[in-house]
Amino acid sequence: MTHGHGLQTWEYSPEYSIRSWLYVGLHAGLAKALGLFARTKSAQFYMVRLALGLFCTICETRLFAAISRSLNPRIGLFFLVIVIFSPGMFHASTAVLPSSFSMYMSMLGLAAFLDWQGGLKTVQGVICFGIGAMVGWPFAGALAIPFLLEEIAVAWSLGDIAPAMKRILEGVVKCLLILVCLSVYKCSRSKY
Numbered sequence: 001m002t003h004g005h006g007l008q009t010w011e012y013s014p015e016y017s018i019r020s021w022l023y024v025g026l027h028a029g030l031a032k033a034l035g036l037f038a039r040t041k042s043a044q045f046y047m048v049r050l051a052l053g054l055f056c057t058i059c060e061t062r063l064f065a066a067i068s069r070s071l072n073p074r075i076g077l078f079f080l081v082i083v084i085f086s087p088g089m090f091h092a093s094t095a096v097l098p099s100s101f102s103m104y105m106s107m108l109g110l111a112a113f114l115d116w117q118g119g120l121k122t123v124q125g126v127i128c129f130g131i132g133a134m135v136g137w138p139f140a141g142a143l144a145i146p147f148l149l150e151e152i153a154v155a156w157s158l159g160d161i162a163p164a165m166k167r168i169l170e171g172v173v174k175c176l177l178i179l180v181c182l183s184v185y186k187c188s189r190s191k192y
Contacts, residue, residue, distance in 0.1 A: 134175070
């Protein structure tokens with residue numbers, strides 16, 4: 001997509017077509033932009049990985065801040081130590097894989113559900129998990145279910161179920177709007 005030639009995995013071939021080109025397209029756009037600084041293919045690839053690592057760092061920082069504020073600073077410190085010394089997180093943070101993108105969005109979604117400062121961020125959490133499922137890995141959307149059930153249970157116990165359902169519905173509707181936009185984009189790209 002960036003150089004006009006290359007290989008294609010079986011998942012993206014028209015015969016099977018089990019993956020969307022959207023995820024690859026995001027990275028191709030990033031690689032094109034970074035091509036201003038790096039001329040070779042390998043330099044562009046490593047710059048994309050550097051950008052992914054920076055984005056993952058931002059997501060981890062956001063989650064660390066939400067854990068520290070919502071739960072306890074000490075628990076936030078434990079999270080930070082676990083993430084720093086976890087080889088899986090280290091490798092996944094820069095991997096050019098849809099599941100890594102879902103990991104970033106799941107961290108942002110979890111941070112949204114945990115961070116009650118300034119009001120509940122249910123809509124933001126649903127959107128983050130939804131984008132992770134639509135662009136990255138479809139099964140990542142199931143990670144939002146425990147947080148939604150917790151929100152409903154708390155709202156039910158407080159007798160305040162209508163606003164909670166409204167927030168959840170708003171998040172789902174916004175995810176559906178994003179999905180429609182992605183589908184229109186995919187259909188427009190498939191003509192070429």
